[in-house]
Structures are given as C-alpha cells and as structure tokens.
Amino acid sequence: MKLQGRFILAFAIIAFITSSLGLFSLSTYHKLRNSYLELEKVYVPSLTSVMEIRIALEELAAAAEMEPGDRRAAEKTSAAIAQLERNRDTHSAFLRLIDDSDVDKMSLHNIAGEINEIIALYEKLEGMSNKNVPARDTIIIKEKLIAKNTTLLSHIDKLIALHKKELRSAEARVRAVHDRGVRMVWGGIALSVGLAIIIGLYMASTVLAPLIKLRQGSRVIGGGDLDYRLNIRTGDEIEQLALEFNTMASHLKERQEKLVEAERHAAVGQATAQILHSTKNILNAFVGGRYMVDTALKKDDRDLLDRGWKIVKQGIERMSGLSKDILDYSRGNALDLKKTSVNPLVKEIAESLRASSISKGVVIEFSPDASLPDVMIDEKAIHTAVMNLVSNAVDACRFKEYPNGESGRVRIRTGRGKDGRDILIEIEDNGTGIPADVMEKIFTPFFSTKYSEGNGLGLSVTTKTIQEHGGKLSVDTKVGEGSSFRITLPYPAGR
Amino acid sequence: MSKRILIVDDDNTVREYLSTVLAENGYKTICAEDGKEGLFKAIEHKPDLIVLDVMMPNKSGIGTFKALKKDSRVKDIPVIMLTSIQQVIDDGKNTTSDNLTFEELKGPLLGKMEKLVEYFRDGGVARPERFVDKPIEPDEFLAVVESVFLDAA
Numbered sequence: 001m002k003l004q005g006r007f008i009l010a011f012a013i014i015a016f017i018t019s020s021l022g023l024f025s026l027s028t029y030h031k032l033r034n035s036y037l038e039l040e041k042v043y044v045p046s047l048t049s050v051m052e053i054r055i056a057l058e059e060l061a062a063a064a065e066m067e068p069g070d071r072r073a074a075e076k077t078s079a080a081i082a083q084l085e086r087n088r089d090t091h092s093a094f095l096r097l098i099d100d101s102d103v104d105k106m107s108l109h110n111i112a113g114e115i116n117e118i119i120a121l122y123e124k125l126e127g128m129s130n131k132n133v134p135a136r137d138t139i140i141i142k143e144k145l146i147a148k149n150t151t152l153l154s155h156i157d158k159l160i161a162l163h164k165k166e167l168r169s170a171e172a173r174v175r176a177v178h179d180r181g182v183r184m185v186w187g188g189i190a191l192s193v194g195l196a197i198i199i200g201l202y203m204a205s206t207v208l209a210p211l212i213k214l215r216q217g218s219r220v221i222g223g224g225d226l227d228y229r230l231n232i233r234t235g236d237e238i239e240q241l242a243l244e245f246n247t248m249a250s251h252l253k254e255r256q257e258k259l260v261e262a263e264r265h266a267a268v269g270q271a272t273a274q275i276l277h278s279t280k281n282i283l284n285a286f287v288g289g290r291y292m293v294d295t296a297l298k299k300d301d302r303d304l305l306d307r308g309w310k311i312v313k314q315g316i317e318r319m320s321g322l323s324k325d326i327l328d329y330s331r332g333n334a335l336d337l338k339k340t341s342v343n344p345l346v347k348e349i350a351e352s353l354r355a356s357s358i359s360k361g362v363v364i365e366f367s368p369d370a371s372l373p374d375v376m377i378d379e380k381a382i383h384t385a386v387m388n389l390v391s392n393a394v395d396a397c398r399f400k401e402y403p404n405g406e407s408g409r410v411r412i413r414t415g416r417g418k419d420g421r422d423i424l425i426e427i428e429d430n431g432t433g434i435p436a437d438v439m440e441k442i443f444t445p446f447f448s449t450k451y452s453e454g455n456g457l458g459l460s461v462t463t464k465t466i467q468e469h470g471g472k473l474s475v476d477t478k479v480g481e482g483s484s485f486r487i488t489l490p491y492p493a494g495r
Numbered sequence: 496m497s498k499r500i501l502i503v504d505d506d507n508t509v510r511e512y513l514s515t516v517l518a519e520n521g522y523k524t525i526c527a528e529d530g531k532e533g534l535f536k537a538i539e540h541k542p543d544l545i546v547l548d549v550m551m552p553n554k555s556g557i558g559t560f561k562a563l564k565k566d567s568r569v570k571d572i573p574v575i576m577l578t579s580i581q582q583v584i585d586d587g588k589n590t591t592s593d594n595l596t597f598e599e600l601k602g603p604l605l606g607k608m609e610k611l612v613e614y615f616r617d618g619g620v621a622r623p624e625r626f627v628d629k630p631i632e633p634d635e636f637l638a639v640v641e642s643v644f645l646d647a648a
Contacts, residue, residue, distance in 0.1 A: 280629055281506065287630040288512025295519055304515065311508045399529075 003236040010199045017195060021188040028181030035174040046094035047163040049087035054156045056083035061149055081119055088112045091159060098166050108159055114152045121145045210238045226253035278322055285315030328461045335378040335468055342375060343368040343414055346425060349387050350412055362397040362408035369415040375423055375491050381465040388458040389427045389485045396431025396483060417488060425487040433479040499523045503533030504548035513546060516633045530559030537569045544643060549578045573643050576623040
C-alpha cells in the first residue's frame with residue numbers, strides 16, 4: 001500500500017478509536033445525568049411529599065387527642081388537612097416510575113383515595129360540630145378517623161420504605177453506570193494505547209526501516225562505494241526514492257569513470273610532453289657530442305675527440321636512465337621481498353654519494369639506529385628510493401646560499417617507529433625547502449625542477465615503491481630552511 | 496680581437512658543445528653553470544654576447560635575463576636565448592594525433608610556455624635578440640651569432 005495510504009489509515013484508526021471513546025464517554029455521561037435528573041425530579045419530591053403526608057397524619061392524630069373546642073386543635077387539623085390535600089398525588093409519579101414486583105401496588109396506589117376519605121370524614125366531623133349531634137355519632141366518626149389514620153400511616157411508612165429502597169437502588173444504578181463507564185473508558189484507553197503502539201511499531205518497521213536502509217545506503221554511496229545499490233521493495237514512494245538513488249549512483253559512477261579517464265588522458269598528455277622534453281635534452285647531448293667528434297676527426301684533435309665522445313656517452317647514460325625510470329615507474333607490483341638489514345643499505349648509499357656531494361659543497365651524515373631490526377623489503381627498489389631522496393636532498397642544498405660557517409648538510413638517520421611497529425628512514429636537509437606551489441606537484445610523474453638533469457620520475461617511483469611495501473612517505477618542509485623526508489616501513493612483514 | 500661569448504646553461508653537454516662550435520669559428524668562450532654564476536661572470540668579463548638557456552634551476556633563465564637587463568653594467572650586451580619551447584609549440588600547432596589531439600596535450604603546460612614566449616616576442620620590455628631552439632644545429636647557431644654581431648655593428 002502506498003505510504004500516504006498507510007499513514008492515512010493509521011490516523012483514521014486512531015481517530016476512530018479516539019472519537020469512539022469520546023462518544024462513549026459522552027453517552028455514559030448522559031446516562032448518568034439522566035439518572036441523576038430522575039432522582040432529582042421524581043424521587044426526592046415524592047419522598048418529601050410522602051413525609052409531609054406522614055407529618056400531617058401525625059398532626060391529625062395529635063389534634064384528635066386534644067380537648068374538643070381547643071382552638072389549637074382546630075388549627076392543627078385544618079393545617080394538616082391542607083397539607084394532605086397538597087400532597088395527595090405527588091407520589092404517583094414515583095409509583096409509575098418504579099417497576100418492582102415486590103411492591104403491593106394495590107395498597108399503595110390507593111393512598112390518594114384514603115386521604116380523600118380521611119378529609120371527608122373530618123369535614124363531616126366539622127359539620128357535626130356546628131349542629132347538635134349526639135355525642136355517640138361524633139365518637140363513631142372519630143374512631144373511624146383514627147382507624148383510617150392508622151391504616152394510612154402504615155401504608156405511608158411502607159411507601160417511605162419503598163422510596164428509600166428505590167433511592168438506594170437508583171444510587172446503585174448510577175454508581176454502576178459510572179463504574180462501568182470508568183472501566184470502559186480505561187479499557188478504551190488501554191486499547192487505544194495498545195493499538196497506537198502496534199500501529200507505531202508497524203509504521204516504524206514498514207516506513208522507518210526502509211528509510212534507515214536508505215540513509216545507510218546513501219552513506220555508503222556518499223563514502224565512495226559507487227557500486228552499492230539499494231534494495232528496497234516496499235511497493236511505495238520509498239521504493240521509488242531508492243530507485244532514484246540507485247540511478248543517481250550509476251550516473252555518479254559513470255561520471256567518475258569519465259573523470260578518471262579524462263585525468264588519465266591529461267596525465268598521459270602531460271607525461272608525453274615531459275618525456276618529449278626529456279628526450280630533447282638527451283638529444284642535445286648526442287647532437288653536441290656528434291659535432292665535437294666529427295670536428296675532432298676532421299682536425300685530428302684527440303682531446304676534442306675525447307671530450308666529444310664523453311658527451312655522447314653522457315647522452316647514452318641519460319637515455320638509459322630515462323628508460324630505466326620509465327620502466328621502474330610502469331613496472332608491476334612484483335616485489336622481491338627478502339629479509340634485509342636496512343642500515344648497511346643506507347650506509348652504502350651515503351658512501352656512494354659522499355664524494356660527489358662534497359664537490360657540490362654538501363656534507364652527508366648518517367646516524368643509524370643500531371637496534372634496527374631486519375625487515376622484509378625489495379632491496380633494489382628501496383635502494384633506488386632512498387638514493388633518490390638523498391640525491392634530491394643534496395641538490396636542495398647545492399643551490400642554497402649559506403651564511404658564514406654553515407654548509408649544506410644532509411642528515412640520514414634510521415630508527416624505530418613510535419609504537420615499535422615501523423622502521424623509519426629519515427632524510428633531512430638544510431637546503432632551499434619546497435615552496436607550496438611546487439609541493440603539490442613533486443609527486444607527479446615527470447615533474448622535475450631540474451630541467452636538463454633528471455627525468456622527474458624519481459619521487460613518483462619512490463612513492464610507488466614505498467606504498468607497495470605498505471609504508472608511507474611523509475614530507476616536512478620550510479622554504480629557506482630545508483626539508484625532511486621520512487620513509488616509514490612496516491615491520492616485521494611487508495605488505 | 497676575437498669576440499667573447501658567455502654561455503650560461505646548466506647542461507654541461509650544451510656548454511661543451513657550444514664552446515666547441517664557437518671555438519672552431521674563432522670565438523672565445525666563457526661558461527657558467529647557472530643564472531647566478533652567469534650574472535656574476537657577465538659583470539666580471541663583460542662578454543660581447545651572452546647565450547642564455549631558458550630552463551635552469553637556481554635563478555631561471557628568464558630571471559637571469561631580467562637581472563641582466565636591470566644591471567646597467569651588462570644591460571646592453573646582446574642575448575641569445577636557448578629554448579626548446581618554440582619547437583614544442585610549433586610541433587603542437589602542426590600535429591594532431593589520432594588518439595589525442597594536441598589541443599588536449601597543450602593544456603596548461605603549453606599555455607604557460609606560450610605566454611612565456613609571447614612575453615618575449617611581443618612583450619613591452621627588453622627582449623632577447625634571438626631565440627634558438629634546442630636541439631641546436633651548429634650552422635644555424637653560428638648564423639644566429641653572426642647575425643647578432645652584424646646587427647650590433
């Protein structure tokens with residue numbers, strides 16, 4: 001189902017539950033309210049009037065006890081009668097309302113009639129008191145009255161009891177409705193919460209999970225792995241988003257490949273231009289040497305011949321050098337690893353370059369670390385690399401102006417890495433240092449600051465060699481003060 | 496009196512070669528290994544012509560040229576500059592390979608070179624008298640030297 005649909009459904013369910021709860025609470029409230037209204041409108045007035053009837057009856061009984069002719073008795077009586085008349089019928093609403101088979105309705109339904117009878121009798125009595133009536137008749141009436149009074153009283157008491165009973169059960173009903181209502185509301189809340197949790201979990205798993213996958217996937221792709229593809233099959237907008245992502249990754253990969261190709265082209269182009277330049281320099285030597293040899297042969301000038309031939313040989317050497325450099329640079333990863341002691345190797349390099357460096361005004365110092373362990377290296381490759389760095393260092397010093405007393409100095413030292421897991425070969429010079437714009441390029445193949453000498457491949461081959469050994473080449477330099485190149489090689493194993 | 500020519504080039508083969516060519520043709524030669532030495536020897540010997548290589552470490556050819564032209568003692572000495580730039584540029588203009596057009600090769604490398612040459616060829620300030628491209632053919636070189644002396648005369 002589409003994402004939108006799922007969200008809508010989830011909200012609809014929750015809205016439905018909430019509104020059901022609300023409606024239910026509302027209806028419960030109404031029931032309660034009606035029940036209370038009932039109590040208010042019917043029970044209470046009814047009970048009140050029944051109580052008044054009772055009081056009135058008692059008053060009548062009391063009045064009857066008094067002396068005839070007592071004015072208070074007459075007042076009491078008439079007040080009581082008035083009261084009886086007022087409350088004659090109020091209880092009938094109550095009686096209609098209750099539905100109790102225990103109730104002897106017949107007796108209670110006639111209370112109004114009984115009251116009428118009592119009133120009639122009193123009226124008769126009153127009538128009799130005005131005329132001259134034999135006392136015997138008055139007494140008979142009075143006795144009837146008393147009897148009826150008593151009977152009615154007992155009925156009234158029953159009615160009162162019934163009222164009380166009904167009141168209690170009405171209260172009980174209200175409480176029951178209330179309690180049920182509360183239970184249902186709590187139950188409803190629990191149900192809602194449970195459903196909300198379930199819906200939430202469901203939404204989380206169906207919506208969040210693919211989103212998390214999406215985020216993780218985009219991290220992987222953003223981190224550079226352009227082959228990674230998202231696999232999200234949720235049949236909704238998220239899946240579509242994932243598809244878009246995958247398309248984007250494919251495009252990125254294409255573009256990156258094109259970019260790499262273009263860079264390669266540019267590099268090849270630049271390399272080609274530089275090789276051209278190098279070969280032209282070498283050609284100089286041949287052209288020059290040939291001219292000198294030809295001239296010498298014509299003039300039979302042995303000295304010129306020697307000089308000229310020397311130049312040609314220089315050209316040949318430069319040619320071999322270029323070939324070797326190019327071969328070195330493009331050779332594969334075939335390293336001939338053997339357990340080698342590094343100190344003698346570096347020492348030999350220092351020795352071999354010492355003489356020529358002195359002639360250029362540069363001193364080479366070598367401080368080995370005697371505790372240096374043997375490492376697995378390709379001796380020839382590392383030899384070339386260190387040789388390259390040392391001769392670069394010498395050249396850096398060669399061209400620098402030194403104030404009084406100082407001279408060009410190249411310090412080579414070997415040692416162990418900080419955590420004991422590497423060995424270091426450090427070549428430090430107090431030469432010209434490397435300016436920032438050159439720093440960017442020194443590792444580029446065929447970049448050379450030396451123009452006629454060198455092919456510019458030295459450092460790039462050196463870097464390549466070190467990397468193939470699983471090591472690192474780092475540079476520290478300050479213009480005018482010198483540079484420090486550090487080779488780090490892992491120990492004990494090679495790559 | 497034979498003319499004295501100062502050769503400034505970091506490549507010893509060029510120095511030897513040009514010295515030989517010039518010596519064979521009656522000139523006296525002085526050599527310098529780099530721009531600094533070249534400037535120094537120019538001031539010291541006051542040659543009649545300076546042959547200056549463009550691409551050198553430790554004070555480039557261009558820098559040396561500028562320094563020479565700024566120094567009143569030597570600024571009037573004619574200068575021939577040795578380059579291998581023009582050749583490359585010319586090659587570039589005339590060649591297209593099937594795989595890579597030279598437009599692509601040109602790029603920043605040649606662009607810079609071109610600017611350099613333009614500067615000298617058309618640029619405001621002092622220009623070298625001549626440009627000679629490497630590799631140097633002896634006859635061509637001699638012809639250029641002679642023509643410079645002819646102009647000066």
